[in-house]
Amino acid sequence: MCFKCCLCFVQCLHKVWRFSINKIRLYIFFNIISDPCVSPWTASYGLTDEQKEFQKVAFDFAANEMAPHMAEWDQKEVFPVETMRKAAQLGFGGIYTRPEVGGSGLSRLDTSIIFEALSTGCVSTTAYISIHNMCAWMIDTFGNDEQRESFCPDLCSMEKFASYCLTEPGSGSDAASLLTSAQRKGDHYVLNGSKAFISGGGDTDVYVVMCRTGGKGAKGISCLVVEKGTPGLSFGKKERKVGWNSQPTRAVIFEDCAVPATNRLGEEGQGFNIAMKGLNGGRINIASCSLGAAHASVLLAKDHLLVRKQFGETLANNQFLQFKLAEMATKLVASRLLVREAATALQEDRADAVSLCSMAKLFVTDECFNVCNQALQMHGGYGYLKDYAVQQFVRDIRVHQILEGTNEVMRMIISRNLLTES
Numbered sequence: 289m290c291f292k293c294c295l296c297f298v299q300c301l302h303k304v305w306r307f308s309i310n311k312i313r314l315y316i317f318f319n320i321i322s323d324p325c326v327s328p329w330t331a332s333y334g335l336t337d338e339q340k341e342f343q344k345v346a347f348d349f350a351a352n353e354m355a356p357h358m359a360e361w362d363q364k365e366v367f368p369v370e371t372m373r374k375a376a377q378l379g380f381g382g383i384y385t386r387p388e389v390g391g392s393g394l395s396r397l398d399t400s401i402i403f404e405a406l407s408t409g410c411v412s413t414t415a416y417i418s419i420h421n422m423c424a425w426m427i428d429t430f431g432n433d434e435q436r437e438s439f440c441p442d443l444c445s446m447e448k449f450a451s452y453c454l455t456e457p458g459s460g461s462d463a464a465s466l467l468t469s470a471q472r473k474g475d476h477y478v479l480n481g482s483k484a485f486i487s488g489g490g491d492t493d494v495y496v497v498m499c500r501t502g503g504k505g506a507k508g509i510s511c512l513v514v515e516k517g518t519p520g521l522s523f524g525k526k527e528r529k530v531g532w533n534s535q536p537t538r539a540v541i542f543e544d545c546a547v548p549a550t551n552r553l554g555e556e557g558q559g560f561n562i563a564m565k566g567l568n569g570g571r572i573n574i575a576s577c578s579l580g581a582a583h584a585s586v587l588l589a590k591d592h593l594l595v596r597k598q599f600g601e602t603l604a605n606n607q608f609l610q611f612k613l614a615e616m617a618t619k620l621v622a623s624r625l626l627v628r629e630a631a632t633a634l635q636e637d638r639a640d641a642v643s644l645c646s647m648a649k650l651f652v653t654d655e656c657f658n659v660c661n662q663a664l665q666m667h668g669g670y671g672y673l674k675d676y677a678v679q680q681f682v683r684d685i686r687v688h689q690i691l692e693g694t695n696e697v698m699r700m701i702i703s704r705n706l707l708t709e710s
Contacts, residue, residue: 331404331583331624339401342394345378346402350409350580355677358410361534362680365526367491368413368534373446375417380406382444383421384569385428389436390444396569396631400576404624407580411684414580416535418573419487423450423496426566427513430553439494439513448493452570453483453514453540454563460484461697463498464506464560468542470499475549477501477512479520479542485691489538490523492516496566497540498559506560511553520545531683568634568642570692571649575627578656578688581681582620585663588678589613592667609666616659623652643705650698653688660685 332340353371361368375381383399385391394402399421406414424443428436442448459465468481479499486495495514502508514521524539554562590613593604603609630644638644660682664671671678689695 331401331579335401339398342379342398343401343405346380346405347408349375349378349380350406350414354406354409354413358413358534358677358680359674361410361413362531362684363533363674365533365536367488367536369446369449372413372417372420372449375406376444376446380417381420381446382424382428382440385421385424385440385444389428389440391424391428391440392444396572396635397628399569400572400579400627400631403573403576404579404583404627407577408584410534411577411581411681412532412534415532415574415577415684415688416487418570418577419452420446420450420492422566422570422573423452423494425569426496426511426562427553429565430511430558430562431513434550435513435553443494449488449491450494450496451486451488451492451540452566453486453495453497454567455484455486457482457484457539461694463563464509465504466498466500466509468497468499470501470510470512470547472501472549473546476546477549477552479512479514479545479547481542482524483540485527485537486540487532487535487537489536489540490526491536495521495540496553497542498563501556501559507557509559509563510556511559511562512547513551513553514542514545514547515551518545518547530686531680532687567692568645571645571698572627572631572634574688574692575623575630575648575652575656578653578685579620579624579627581685582616582623582656582659585660585678585681586613586616586620588676588681589616589663589666592670596668603666612662612666616662619655619659623655627652643702646693646698646701646705649692650695650702653685654695657682657685657689 332343335343353374357368360366379392380402382391383394383402384396387393403414403418406417424440427439443450454463456466456468458467468479468483470477470479493516497512497514498509499512500508501510520543522541522543524541527537529537593609593613594602596603627648630648633641633644664678664682667676667678670676
């Protein structure tokens with residue numbers, strides 16, 4: 289066979305392959321349009337009956353208590369305390385905290401399912417709830433009995449709210465270089481320094497703070513719980529943000545702030561390890577919030593395609609847009625499967641848990657942002673108006689590629705683990 293014949297054969301094969309892929313896109317599209325309840329792209333696919341029950345509770349809460357207020361919370365920068373306390377009454381204030389101290393005692397997979405559902409109602413509020421849950425879990429896991437009994441019940445009921453304090457003005461991705469110091473003086477630590485970009489800062493009651501009690505590097509870091517009202521604790525101005533406007537963000541400042549030594553979690557020098565273990569779960573949580581935004585955006589795009597007409601017919605009849613919607617749903621399902629696998633690995637304390645949590649955070653926050661952004665594009669000019677929810681999902685989800693460790697850092701963690709595997 290001559291070169292020209294070979295080339296023709298390859299080109300024909302390529303056309304057949306492309307046609308089969310396009311048929312798959314059409315199949316996905318018509319599944320979404322015609323019968324979404326049984327389609328594998330839906331969030332309940334493959335769950336146990338129990339998981340479907342609390343997922344439904346979370347979806348209903350999102351639809352009834354969050355979504356109607358999402359735009360107002362964003363525009364007026366409202367921290368919806370009472371709504372979050374209602375969520376806590378359903379068990380969402382301490383989802384994976386132990387029941388003995390008021391938590392729900394659910395698994396990491398269960399937690400992911402709940403956060404995805406809640407985020408369809410408001411990403412910003414759910415993301416704060418996920419941070420609050422992480423703080424409650426850290427105290428429950430690394431605190432002693434007295435600390436757990438002192439802090440966890442009020443956190444799980446959301447009578448009190450918590451903030452996670454790791455990032456500093458000069459140490460973001462390089463968390464081990466943090467400078468906030470804590471000098472032991474008798475039965476107290478004296479804290480000096482500042483934390484940046486703290487969710488809930490100034491409005492919350494409990495601050496889980498990473499600080500330096502020893503020498504340079506990770507081994508010199510400890511973890512202290514600082515309560516609001518402690519002399520020497522103050523806050524910076526409220527930051528003006530592109531998204532995440534239903535939760536305040538401020539600098540947290542310590543000036544000769546005396547914290548009882550009994551508020552230290554674990555031993556001196558364990559703080560960095562505590563922080564990283566918290567972030568492994570935090571990365572799954574924030575990826576789950578991204579899933580909720582993408583899930584809601586696919587539904588918004590679908591509804592828009594079915595009603596919007598151009599050139600004499602609905603956009604749903606445009607094959608290009610059919611293919612785009614199919615690809616969006618496919619990315620959503622792939623992302624969801626990765627998050628749920630990472631959540632299971634973390635729950636089981638598997639050796640690949642750290643890598644999977646990093647992969648989930650990297651892949652899912654990138655892909656789900658793309659899904660939301662494509663949904664906005666499908667809305668045309670309407671998508672850029674604040675009357676349409678899709679633009680808020682885009683704004684709220686964008687920061688997920690930055691926080692809980694930037695996606696560039698996720699690539700570093702993944703590659704390092706791959707290169708050091710025996």
